[in-house]
Amino acid sequence: MTALTRLESRPAHEHAITVAGGVKSLYEQLLLSDNNDAQKHALAGCFLQEQLQQAAHLPEQMPRDLSTLQNWVEQHSVDVARQYADYLKQRKAGGARQFFSNKAHALFFLQAVTPTKLVDGAWLYGLLRHWRDPRFDGLLCTYLEELGEGNPAQNHVVIYRKLLAEHGLQDTAALADERYLQGAIQLALGYCADEYLPEVIGYNLGYEQLPLHLLISAYELSELGIDPLYFTLHVTIDNASTGHAHKAVQSVLQLLPVEGDRDDFLRRVALGYQLNDLGLGSRAIIESFDLDSEVLSMLERKRPFGQHMHSDYSRFEGKTVNQWLSSPEQLPGLLTALENKGWIKRHQNPKASHFWQLIDGAGAAMFGVFSPYEKQLLHDWIAGDWKSGRPVAAVRRGSSVTAQTPVPDTDPDIQHLQTALNGLSGHEQMPVLMPWLSPHRHAHPAGLLATRRFIELKSSLL
Incomplete structure (x- = not known):
């Protein structure tokens, strides 16, 4: 091994x-x-x-x-x-x-x-x-x-x-x-x-x-x-x-x-x-x-921001949403209460759950409250054993990296780099370029420019 x-x-x-x-x-x-x-x-x-x-x-x-x-x-x-x-x-x-x-x-x-x-x-x-x-x-x-x-x-x-x-x-x-x-x-x-x-x-x-x-x-x-x-x-x-x-x-x-x-x-x-x-x-x-634990952990992270944001209109098993959110120990009970009320229908298409309808879609009452990952956690927790029967759409290779808009020369880091390189010989430029190839900088526009220049000089100076 x-x-x-x-x-x-x-x-x-x-x-x-x-x-x-x-x-x-x-x-x-x-x-x-x-x-x-x-x-x-x-x-x-x-x-x-x-x-x-x-x-x-x-x-x-x-x-x-x-x-x-x-x-x-x-x-x-x-x-x-x-x-x-x-x-x-x-x-x-x-x-x-x-x-x-x-x-x-x-x-x-x-x-x-x-x-x-x-x-x-x-x-x-x-x-x-x-x-x-x-x-x-x-x-x-x-x-x-x-x-x-x-x-x-x-x-x-x-x-x-x-x-x-x-x-x-x-x-x-x-x-x-x-x-x-x-x-x-x-x-x-x-x-x-x-x-x-x-x-x-x-x-x-x-x-x-x-x-x-x-x-x-x-x-x-x-x-x-x-x-x-x-x-x-x-x-x-x-x-x-x-x-x-x-x-x-x-x-x-x-x-x-x-x-x-x-x-x-x-x-x-x-x-x-x-x-x-x-x-x-x-x-x-x-x-x-563990999906159950991740859902609860996610809700606990959001709980401090939501515990005073709900009206008293809806009650679940005698408690308002704000009361359910008053302490982390009550979160499992809130999910159970939502199920008992029929707002969450486990092991079914999430679209059939009223709670999902509140968070999904541009017109949803809670649109934007949950990030895409947080919504995916809730979606898959509700869906449970339910299978849609539809294949996932194919992914185009490289689709997450789109064509880059050229960074203008007014970018302050690029200006700083170009000023520092101005008037230096190729050998003198190399130590100026190296810090821009560091783990913190290389993925930024000036770091990408410095990387290209470093490779060009390395090839021409040897």
């Missing part, structure tokens, strides 16, 4: 997080704060030490015999392809989806993994300064492709942000601290890339192998009418033949010291690989979904 397979399947309670102040806070400081890189480096280094100590207790999976490394990665790819073929055979024989019980379940997953997806590739950011060294070409190529090479339609973070916006998933305030662990690890490696180069190489080797869950997720998202572009894009670029997985193997070989303690270098590479096993894996997140 590979480390990636274990990451997908391990229990959700494993590998407790011990970061003081919480991982979410650290994640936001590394990604969003105005601290300079030196401050972020110090913060990231302390965090990495904690995570590496935990990773050291995990079974080592990466082979130390480098002559077998490429075959090992290729065999993993073959195993995943075989398992996916078995999955497709089962589905074509009429088997049910293995991951997502309904659309709300899929949206729950997309929101839960947001902290990791919005820093895609961040572990390689700190290697940009090695752009002259051909040994780093594979790693830099991987990072620049994660950035879409400056094309917003291919930038992974831009794509995921659009996916979140399409389904009303941008509000991640309620996400548990543990959801931020892998994203924080990626950011920390990016800010400590030189000090932890072997660990960066090892983490990259593990992360860029194609996992089975990516293939199944893409298939089932498409079935549910959710654009799978973000996932299918990774299926193609993470291949073991010429893609990121292959480049990851080559980077291990090319950056292995010619002299010095090669065994220690490989030990650290293997330890970096094991960092992929910390935190919740995709399967654990998927399996943690």
